[in-house]
Amino acid sequence: MIAVIDYGVGNLFSLCSSLKYVGADVVVTGDPEVIKTADKIILPGVGAFEDARKKLAANGLDELIKQRAAAGVPLLGICLGMQMLFEESHEYGVHKGLGLIKGRVIAMKGKIPETLDVPHMGWNALKFHNPSPLFKYITEGDCVYFVHSYYADGCEQSLIASSEYGIPITAAVQNGNVYGCQFHPEKSGNVGLNILKAFCER
């Protein structure tokens, strides 16, 4: 069973639908007892880092997720959920992340050419950096759908895919059993479904 963590951040309708579509046994839950029994965990999220981080800490879910990840349970963070896997975020102040992946989350503004819009929104192609089981069913150059204004930096060791937006933008990371996608696989058509399918098979 895959637990999609429900901590009051964002809309989980499409994510759950897409997981069901690829045949996964999905439970949307914020209940620690249920999360403990899950054999995979997905941490979604949209919105502001600080607010999401606080909500995740409110009922101890942050520590639980860390414990489960340390126990080897495959964990996938999506969008803001991915950003929370890092050590810290610089979105409106400095906030501590879960520290499961080395690196920090910083603003695109000031780093990308001024002519480019923020947020980075739309379909962009993936460039692979390291092989990952997440990419089992997709090929380099496939496009995925992004919506974000901050990105992960200093995570070269775990970088598995990037997309070009004036500069290389971290698109996906992996550190052992901990995975993260900056893009939205649940909105990335067949490519996204294939990424979710590959994660479900871990």
Added chain:
Amino acid sequence: MITKRIIPCLDVKNGRVVKGVNFEGLNDVSDPVSLAAYYSDWGADELVFYDITASAEGRQLFTDILREVASKIFIPLTVGGGINTLDDFDRVLKCGADKVSVNSGAIRNPLLVEEAAKKYGDQCVVLSADIKRVDGKFTVFGKGGRENTGMEAIEWIKRCVGMGAGEVVVNSIDTDGVKQGFDLEMLSAVCDAVKVPVIASGGAGGIDHFTELFKKDPRVSAGLAASIFHFGEVKIHDLKKELSKNDILVRL
């Protein structure tokens, strides 16, 4: 880099798509779910659903349909039509919409843009503007293009983007339905004024018009059309192949 987006727009009335004709391999062209899946399979980058029903029953049917579409089609969905309050945002977002397009609702109450952007994020709020030249000035029209608001369009768009609209659909009433190409002059004026994605709407009659659009003003992010896709005059797959041949970046 970000690819140029091609976006078919589906008008839904009482739970059925209006204006559809026959496609090969598609039995029910007025079924929103089948048509959405068809477009998605053939490379649409996003879908826009406009609810053109006025009744409460129609509204309920629309959200049922939306939920069904969102549970089967996994590309971004934008919903417009009858969006007047934050509750309307809530209603469609819960059914799987990713973005919500406001038009007359924002004209009636511009604060709707600001409140929605604060609550759901800028990326969620799409300003749709119907614009027509009146005495040589770009003027905003409301109520589906029937009512002259007297507002200058560029100022209106700047104001809404300032309040948090994350994307702008520019629908030129002057070129709409004429099929002689997009309104490049109007689109360039909007691109000059704002730094959010601008979506061109109104005037596409064939593949060449999309090539012309992205070649002449590369700042335009996306092309939106309805009838040429629904009537099968332009197939999205062919369109994207042609754009790619012309060195315009698209998702194939």
